[in-house]
Amino acid sequence: MRRGITRASAATLELTAPPASRVVDDVRLRIRDRLVSDLATSIGELALGEQVEITLPLLRRAVAHPEPPAAREEPFAWKPIFVRRSLGLALVNACATGRFRSPCEGAGPVAADAVTEWRRTGWRTFHWEPWFAGLPLGARAVVLADAVGWASAVWSSFDWSGFAALPQIGGADDQWTCPALRTIRLKARSEMRVPLTTSGPAPRGDQCATRQVALVSVSGGSPADGWPDELAYLALVAGLGSPSRPVPARVMGLWPDAGLRLTVDIDESALEGAAARVSDAVKTFVGARLSVDAPC
């Protein structure tokens, strides 16, 4: 670490550096076509109407635990860990916009505002509002504390004054649906999107649509073998899902538990690596599903 440049400002500089390259549309199209072909072959044995959804956690699981799940998944029930990211992102946003000085200060008010708004309008911005509102104080504290820990790690990872424009924090997942007989949907979730500027003024409004962006992904634990493909997966899905926008220029991964920050600049080979990983994961997934369905 160089003196005078803090770890947070180094991360911000690394994230916002001018793009190293730009993936042209021909390349994007070629990678898309090859992926469609590979996936169509892989899922040929599945019954018509079957759906496959690939996410980053599933992509990771396909390598770490390729065996089929031992038991049926439990029905969904809210837990603090499911609130951590969305409330954490709201806290980071509240700090980035100057509403609070730190996630710890903002946790109570931001959660209370969400519940108040839900009660007033019936609209669930985060979905967890009714569950959170019904929790006793002790359980609420766990939810808030988890979110504060998550948000503090993200908040302290960057020098927020170093961003030319406020990054988009959270937002909708990127999605791409493969045009095949059986539905394959790729979903990717980034924690931040940062517009990149080569020179000139910061982008505003629709200009963002034509500027390249950098994505930030936050994960628990430690990075596993193949982390570059996993980060590039986020750019692949964003690039395929929004063909009118440039492919993201880079993806930065944060592993706060391990204190690691790793970055992938997105070029043709990065996207190809991610696409190959998707093909492998779908093969694994289909194999696991067929083995579960097979008669004993």
Place this chain on the structure above:
Amino acid sequence: MAALGEAWSDPWRPLAGPALLERLRVTGRPRPKADPEFVHRIRHHLDEELSTDLAGDSSGRHHIPSETDEGSAGAEERGQAISRLPPLVVTKGRLNRVLACDAHHPDAGFGERAPTTAMACGAIVDVLFRQLVCVGAIGDPMVDGLAALAVDDRQTGLASWIERLPASDREELRAEVERQAEGLRHRWPALEGSWLPRTQESMRVQLAAGSIELSARVDLVIGRPAEDEASVAIVEVKSGARRAEHRADLHFYALVEALRSCAPPFVVATYYTRTGELDVDPVTEELLVGAASRTLIGARVLRDLADGADPRRVPDGLCGLCAVMPERGPGRAHVEGSGGQDVTR
């Protein structure tokens, strides 16, 4: 003599509020500089020693990527060099158990301890402490504590055990929890939000090409990540009595934090909620080197045991299981060594 008499008549009182905070903040030693080169040397030593062990392993269980033996690897190279096999996880508890008596280590694996009232009290006080730091208030301690345990997947077994306690045991637990919660309310200082207080922070460091993972979860971390000077304080909360291994736990935390952040915490401390005592350890290079040596020894023993080696059958005064399981060989020797006295009391 009068002064001495006054000193005796003025009993010790636990620190509270700003004084407690000051004791944490001002350790009497200069804060260590953030020295990535020093931390890198410790990591390199651990990597090299543990990788050398693996290279000599003929079981085929371990996989070492060849590109990782440089030691000068930066974060990216470290990230690339992760073994495909699940790592051997080294925690403070596993280190303590295996270094105290590796014969009893297999009896005390992850999450296999039978619940006790003391364990229940500790879990509840932990969540109440977390609540106090994050929300700034505790309502009915037992109600809040049980509500918190109920939403934690790792604690549902303990929560249900508490619910099934006989009324008298439950009342005893409630009394102790309320007593400790009262102490927390009165003594624990409010923390500025700008210090980024975070609770139950998970810390992981992979070594030897990802074959070993040091893992810790600390009760409280205060301070922004270090830049030029160590700026983070780590506090562990204990609801029980002071034990010899608590200092070693703190040193392990200091090591893991130093390795993951390239800067050590400036202080590690244990706060005893039962008495209000605060044990403070300023972090020094010597402390980190000592923690690294201890961790290296423990990690080797853990790995040998995982590979099927016979445990040392040596009784140890620090092993609680030797003391309470005298029917077992090491335990019998332990009791005989203490003249047949019950050393657990």
